[in-house]
Amino acid sequence: MTAPLVEVENLTRHFAAKRGLFTWAAPPIRAVEDVSFSIAPGEVMGLVGESGSGKSTIGRTLLRLVEPTRGTVRFRGDDIGTVPAGALRKLRRHMQIVFQDPYASLDPRKRVEDIIGDILDIHGLASGPQRRPRVVELLSEVGLGPDHLNRFPHQFSGGQRQRISIARALASNPDFIVADEPVSALDVSVQAQIVNLLADLRRRHGLTMLFVSHDLSIVEYLSDRVIVLYLGRIVELAPARELYARPRHPYTRALLSATPVPDPDAKRARIVLSGELPSPANPPSGCVFHTRCPHATDICKREVPRLEETSPGHTVACWRKDEI
Numbered sequence: 325m326t327a328p329l330v331e332v333e334n335l336t337r338h339f340a341a342k343r344g345l346f347t348w349a350a351p352p353i354r355a356v357e358d359v360s361f362s363i364a365p366g367e368v369m370g371l372v373g374e375s376g377s378g379k380s381t382i383g384r385t386l387l388r389l390v391e392p393t394r395g396t397v398r399f400r401g402d403d404i405g406t407v408p409a410g411a412l413r414k415l416r417r418h419m420q421i422v423f424q425d426p427y428a429s430l431d432p433r434k435r436v437e438d439i440i441g442d443i444l445d446i447h448g449l450a451s452g453p454q455r456r457p458r459v460v461e462l463l464s465e466v467g468l469g470p471d472h473l474n475r476f477p478h479q480f481s482g483g484q485r486q487r488i489s490i491a492r493a494l495a496s497n498p499d500f501i502v503a504d505e506p507v508s509a510l511d512v513s514v515q516a517q518i519v520n521l522l523a524d525l526r527r528r529h530g531l532t533m534l535f536v537s538h539d540l541s542i543v544e545y546l547s548d549r550v551i552v553l554y555l556g557r558i559v560e561l562a563p564a565r566e567l568y569a570r571p572r573h574p575y576t577r578a579l580l581s582a583t584p585v586p587d588p589d590a591k592r593a594r595i596v597l598s599g600e601l602p603s604p605a606n607p608p609s610g611c612v613f614h615t616r617c618p619h620a621t622d623i624c625k626r627e628v629p630r631l632e633e634t635s636p637g638h639t640v641a642c643w644r645k646d647e648i
């Protein structure tokens with residue numbers, strides 16, 4: 325087996341509660357709790373969970389845009405938590421992020437040529453007469469033309485803006501991209517185009533990706549493996565096809581039952597979860613999912629289930645996985 329490109333071990337991130345009355349007594353927000361996984365070179369790992377489950381925090385800690393409270397992240401074997409600032413800057417060239425909202429993440433005062441060209445400058449990748457042709461090349465990679473060079477972000481549609489963000493992420497020739505809900509803010513009709521673009525780019529450049537979404541049906545197409553996250557914890561991790569065909573965790577089953585299936589005869593019975601997503605400042609004891617789980621028993625309330633392998637590469641954290 326080849327060495328992983330990205331290795332995450334026991335990653336935990338707590339945030340202090342927002343300032344206000346009595347914050348000295350407020351428990352921390354447990355955004356990410358003891359998460360471990362690795363991504364092989366060229367692999368796309370899907371990361372799925374409801375809003376607030378810790379997806380963005382994980383994505384950002386991988387690039388050290390957020391510091392972990394505990395745990396390590398290794399990139400090509402280097403612990404990115406301990407590399408000196410200079411080396412981190414060099415490492416950053418190889419890891420990029422595409423955000424959900426391409427409007428907020430693009431400087432409205434810059435023309436496209438500079439939005440992308442500035443990245444080339446920062447990393448010393450193309451200057452002088454080489455700069456513009458390289459920007460044009462990057463634009464064509466994402467389906468835009470040279471006539472777009474002089475335009476500002478507001479002159480583009482949402483889908484086009486996300487293409488610009490992707491071109492900017494590609495500018496430094498990264499090996500690894502965190503795509504943090506890159507299509508969630510787009511019209512449904514445009515979502516598939518951007519997912520297809522990412523799939524093309526991945527094939528052409530052998531990109532490794534963490535593809536984040538709150539929607540299981542969106543990660544299915546692109547991902548080799550998928551992580552299902554609940555309240556900052558991994559509840560299930562499996563090869564994509566296996567996860568969709570044989571989900572083992574009750575939470576994954578509930579999520580899947582809510583996604584449309586193309587074949588109407590294969591309709592899944594809709595599983596409706598009771599109650600609200602608990603607060604990560606006050607997570608339930610034992611299995612954090614027990615308050616919403618239709619199968620919860622006593623042990624689920626008391627003890628945290630560990631991730632265990634149920635078939636090759638398929639791990640599930642559920643006390644009742646063998647009975648349900």
Ligand code: ADP
Nearest residue numbers: 339353355374375376377378379380381382604
């Ligand atoms: P997701 O991307 O899955 O929606 P996030 O990683 O953004 O989830 O957030 C996970 C939890 O951590 C949420 O409860 C969120 O409010 C909290 N959180 C995220 N960033 C911060 C921050 N900088 N300060 C305080 N709380 C935060």
Ligand code: MG
Nearest residue numbers: 379380381505
């Ligand atoms: Mg998020």
